[in-house]
Amino acid sequence: MSGGRRPLDEDDVRVRARGGSRPRTRIRPKHEDAREGFVTAVDRGRYRCLVEDRPVVAMKARELGRGSIVVGDRVALVGDLSGRPDTLARVVRVEERRSVLRRTADDTDPVERVIVANADQLVIVAALADPDPQPRFIDRCLVAAVDAGLDPLLCLTKADLAGPDDLLRTYAGLDVPHVVTRRDQGLDALSARLAGRTSVLIGSSGVGKSTLVNLLVPAAARAVGDVNPVTGRGRHTSTSAVALPFEGGWIIDTPGVRSFGLAHISPDDVVAGFADLAEAVAACPPGCPHTAGAPGCGLDAGVADGVLAPDRVASLRRLLSSREPGDDRA
Numbered sequence: 544m545s546g547g548r549r550p551l552d553e554d555d556v557r558v559r560a561r562g563g564s565r566p567r568t569r570i571r572p573k574h575e576d577a578r579e580g581f582v583t584a585v586d587r588g589r590y591r592c593l594v595e596d597r598p599v600v601a602m603k604a605r606e607l608g609r610g611s612i613v614v615g616d617r618v619a620l621v622g623d624l625s626g627r628p629d630t631l632a633r634v635v636r637v638e639e640r641r642s643v644l645r646r647t648a649d650d651t652d653p654v655e656r657v658i659v660a661n662a663d664q665l666v667i668v669a670a671l672a673d674p675d676p677q678p679r680f681i682d683r684c685l686v687a688a689v690d691a692g693l694d695p696l697l698c699l700t701k702a703d704l705a706g707p708d709d710l711l712r713t714y715a716g717l718d719v720p721h722v723v724t725r726r727d728q729g730l731d732a733l734s735a736r737l738a739g740r741t742s743v744l745i746g747s748s749g750v751g752k753s754t755l756v757n758l759l760v761p762a763a764a765r766a767v768g769d770v771n772p773v774t775g776r777g778r779h780t781s782t783s784a785v786a787l788p789f790e791g792g793w794i795i796d797t798p799g800v801r802s803f804g805l806a807h808i809s810p811d812d813v814v815a816g817f818a819d820l821a822e823a824v825a826a827c828p829p830g831c832p833h834t835a836g837a838p839g840c841g842l843d844a845g846v847a848d849g850v851l852a853p854d855r856v857a858s859l860r861r862l863l864s865s866r867e868p869g870d871d872r873a
């Protein structure tokens with residue numbers, strides 16, 4: 544910072560203000576030589592990182608304790624950064640995360656896990672047919688996106704089998720962008736929305752997510768296919784996310800993640816995932832549980848007046864009640 548090669552920004556000011564009394568880990572001299580890396584995959588305690596353009600495998604330095612390192616993390620690495628086979632670097636620091644995408648295993652399980660760090664878009668992949676679209680799944684993902692501060696994008700696949708109009712009508716009241724894809728046509732609209740961004744792809748089994756990833760990033764060679772009804776095999780079994788470089792950004796595939804438990808999300812934040820219902824809910828009495836028949840609930844009034852779609856209201860209510868704790872929140 545002494546050369547004055549660039550103008551000071553807010554960050555510099557903050558470092559200086561704190562400087563003397565509480566040194567930040569960032570300037571700990573011990574790791575002066577650490578290099579920056581980007582975590583692209585996590586596999587049994589080994590972190591695959593990209594350092595400049597070099598893939599480097601690393602372990603977590605003991606000093607980091609139990610803190611998690613996830614795909615998308617920006618980390619500082621020391622040790623052997625050559626990337627040669629059988630070398631192992633060490634992650635000595637995880638940089639502050641811009642966003643975290645979390646899930647709980649199911650709706651009443653309060654243990655939450657961060658699945659991806661630093662993403663800025665959640666691509667909700669849903670098939671228009673085979674399997675039929677699942678609005679409940681989409682709604683759940685929209686809530687998770689809002690909670691994580693990610694921009695949602697609806698990616699509607701298999702348009703050769705069914706048109707998108709019905710599904711789009713359901714989400715017309717939401718300000719969520721969408722793209723429609725089919726495997727026998729180009730993916731320009733989707734590509735344009737992915738370029739330069741860090742996007743997490745989520746979708747339930749069989750919607751064609753691997754097919755999309757393979758078309759976008761052919762080198763990734765994600766396994767595609769139906770489960771063999773006899774052996775149950777034929778699909779990739781990896782459960783952890785992996786980041787694939789794509790046009791100045793990253794596509795993060797989440798093969799083992801089929802949905803989001805929402806136990807870590809407050810009722811208000813669940814409602815925030817239903818922007819089309821926000822106005823009606825604003826009229827509810829304080830502490831309204833928004834259940835059917837709750838006194839004064841704006842959702843009932845909205846449905847009765849014909850201004851709210853009954854299926855959207857039902858979906859919100861289902862999500863709210865599914866995450867009511869059995870006994871874990873007492």
Ligand SMILES: Nc1nc2c(ncn2[C@@H]2O[C@H](COP(=O)(O)OP(=O)(O)OP(=O)(O)O)[C@@H](O)[C@H]2O)c(=O)[nH]1
Nearest residue numbers: 701725726748749750751752753754767768769778
């Ligand atoms: N008709 C049609 N079929 C498609 C399309 N995209 C994918 N499929 C088929 O749908 C099936 C599932 O595709 P995958 O890409 O394996 O789906 P996935 O979402 O990755 O599923 P998992 O492997 O369980 O994660 C395969 O048989 C694909 O060939 C499409 O645009 N149209």
Ligand SMILES: [Zn+2]
Nearest residue numbers: 827831833840
């Ligand atoms: Zn209410």
